[in-house]
Amino acid sequence: MTTTKTLSTLAGMHRDNVAPGKLIENRTVYASDLAELSVYDTYESAKRVLLEADELLYCGMMTGRKIMHGKGGYSTEFLPHESFVIAPNSFVEIDFPDATQDTPTTCMTLEIPRETLKKLTDQFNLQQAMPKELGEWAPQVNQMHLAHTEATQQLLERIVHSFVCKEDDRDLVLTFGVNELIARMLRHESRTFLLNCVSEDPTKSGLTQAVAHIEANLARPLDVDGLARLACMSRSKLYSQFRNTLGCSPVEFQQRRRLEKACSMIRSGVQSITAVSYDLGFSNPSHFSRRFHQMYGMTPREFAARFH
Template identity: 40%
Template sequence: MITEFLNNKKTEPKVLVENKISFNGPQSQLSIYDTFEPAQKVQLKSDQPLFCAMISGKKIMHSDDNYHSDFFPHESFVMAPNQIVEIDFPIAQLTQPTRCLAIEISSDRITQIAEQLNYSQQKSKEFGDWQYQPQIVHTRHNAQTQTLLQRMTHIYSENHQDRSFMIDLAVNELTIRLLRQQSRALMMSFCMLQSDFSGMTAAINYIETHLADNIEIAHLCKLACMSRTKFFNEFKQNLGCTPFVFQQQQRLKKAHELISSGRQITQVCFELGFTSCSHFSRVFKQFYGTSPKTFQQYQLG
């Protein structure tokens, strides 16, 4: 766990609010921020895209474009260059600090990776090229991203002979995940607004509006006006997974949203088409790295 690793490297804080420890890498920097007492309206700004991941505690994020949201462990928050965010720390304590990991990646590096993706992959024309959108991205990250962040914490802080090369690989992976997350979010918004724009948008919209149902590939292929092989290939190229995995991911994201709003876990489970609470709890934990019950306790705490 990231928390255990950082606790082993614990040093005396220089300040009690946003105490920062940084590790430099090629075209990037990884920092750990610890806050040991409640605070309000603490400003954060970077001249490069800043990927933040909550490790422990709770923050409340505010931006100048009327964005206000709680920020919990296993969530990612990406700030655009030169964007100012104000942060509240409602539950920070000396013995239980609010901790966040932040990775600053140069805009040039992100552009370079996007260009490489555009050269090597061909998405459907209606969804455009890979490119970084300079806007806030706030999402629950999955277990794979959590594992990557844990690995990056070790790589940045160790004195390995191949450190720079390994950081390059890890930053590439994190950037690709960020670009795909933004691309998927924009794609979903587009599909909800213009579900009849193309066969693929119709199929994606159908899955999104039938999360509790068992989807039939034959029906999706008919909506997309594609053969089974072509549909699977284009779907995976655009969304990074199969239709079945995509529906499962969207079910879990909807479950996260409903539990956040105060709905009971059992009710959410069956409403979204899961057949047992134990199965729902298991796949939720695999996807988010925490159980529905633990996540609900974060919301209530």
């Protein structure tokens, strides 16, 4: 069985096989009927390079870093092991501060048609409907930037590997991979939507009351029976609503929110990693480090070194 290579290694293999036609955003298209996979290589420093998206555009860094500029003065650093999603009919401007011919900046993108997004959304509404108080799943993924999980990183590696290495089943790999990416984006949007509901009206539904309680008590052990009573539903219904809407159990949701919060705290650099671990309720820094590595594929110290 072939071992899937890292995105950094795949970027090198890709560049070995492609003669650049230009030094900034040299694009190579690996075509498919379902979605368009492209790899962009940049070999010299540049600023404010325009990238427009007609359809939803999913971006993943392979090597180097970019500075992404959006509407309203939005600006953020974009690094490997992160996802950046550009909404349909939108754009970003990109800086390439470190790109050189010896150390090019390489990024992969997946352009996902609206029809593909809508088809999977319709499946979600049929098979995993949200609580009626919260409406339906909607294919309205906005601009999004986050440190993605190790599972998402492995998924991207598998997709790119299948095309760079010209595997026979690459179209099938892309079909399953794009569907999983869309599902992950919808789950992320549902978490964001629920957290917004919590901030506006935590009593909107039993699920929002449960999420509000978890969010307000991230550092405390979770009493699932007490959470079910707070949400006015049975334990089994509570688990069902969490699974259908968020794709995880209440305990797993709390763990994910702790680690997402940890990313923000570490990135700010205000507190030490040890202080972050205790503030978020982890029993000790070693336990925190193991959990962080399981989710993001790197230790908290490795994550912090990217920013400080």
